[in-house]
Amino acid sequence: MTTKSSKLIHFGPYEVTDQVFYNTPLCYALVNIKPILPGHVLVIPYRAVRRLTDLTTEEVSDLFTTVQRVQKMLAKNYFKNDGAEGKLEDGSFNIAIQDGPESGQTVAHVHCHIIPRTKDSSDEGDGIYDRLQGEEGNVGGGLWDLKRPTPIGKFPKIEDADRKPRSADDMNKEAAFLREQMELVE
């Protein structure tokens, strides 16, 4: 389903209905307020459990086949080569789950990060991971500014903390665009 959901969708305590761009009966895909790189999105099971090990086989299977489907859409849109539609082999992805508070999880609701990487972004090297663990990876504090959680671990870099979160309008527009793009994935 790629139309906007008629029921409210929650990510942990946050209502994110308008920022969802794809869903299945068991999970949904969500844009980010402070993407680490363009196209950085999350895939999340509807059932608000904390840990990967809390998911049923059906939920796990659905979550990661959805990750694959979202990757195909992101490749077309974010791996563009000389203006042509991107192919999967034109770039890479970091796929990451922070499974529990000691791993940097700030929202107690399983979520899988998908971060597109290209030759340009590969120069950032482990900077991506720094940022995932730091303020930009704080999907609770970073995405919605209520009940702001604090990530465990190294203090976020000043330059990251200074990045401006996007407006709801920006996020909703991106969600609408990605919703359309998901319809084009085989």
Place this chain on the structure above:
Amino acid sequence: MTTKSSKLIHFGPYEVTDQVFYNTPLCYALVNIKPILPGHVLVIPYRAVRRLTDLTTEEVSDLFTTVQRVQKMLAKNYFKNDGAEGKLEDGSFNIAIQDGPESGQTVAHVHCHIIPRTKDSSDEGDGIYDRLQGEEGNVGGGLWDLKRPTPIGKFPKIEDADRKPRSADDMNKEAAFLREQMELVE
């Protein structure tokens, strides 16, 4: 199946049969030569494809239900609390896939990192990710010293490059221990 495989198992170009501690018909779990933290292991589909998107639904489902099963075993053994058997809620995990060369993948064969995290290790913060992207995360160059690949991205830290890889004997002993432990997972 938790007995040692009778057929040779390969991870990319590397023969890893003796370091495998668990397998299903579609995937296997492998110890690391230079674990980032104690209990850092990999789950790998038998079929040697490069990208997550290359996996069938059956393979994706099997890979991540195996990740869950391995997590339960790791929690019991690495989240120990005052000597008692660890529970899942006593610690966390970083789950990460480097899906393609620009994301730090050095072996062109899908592999999922499982890295146990505890309150002690959470002080390392994003150091874990630095190390995953650096020399310790170089599962090709790091695990087996032939056809050594070079990770794209930031130059590995000297202190990481200096870490000694474990001996085959050490790895095989750990694999044997984890094989037994996998039989105890419900």
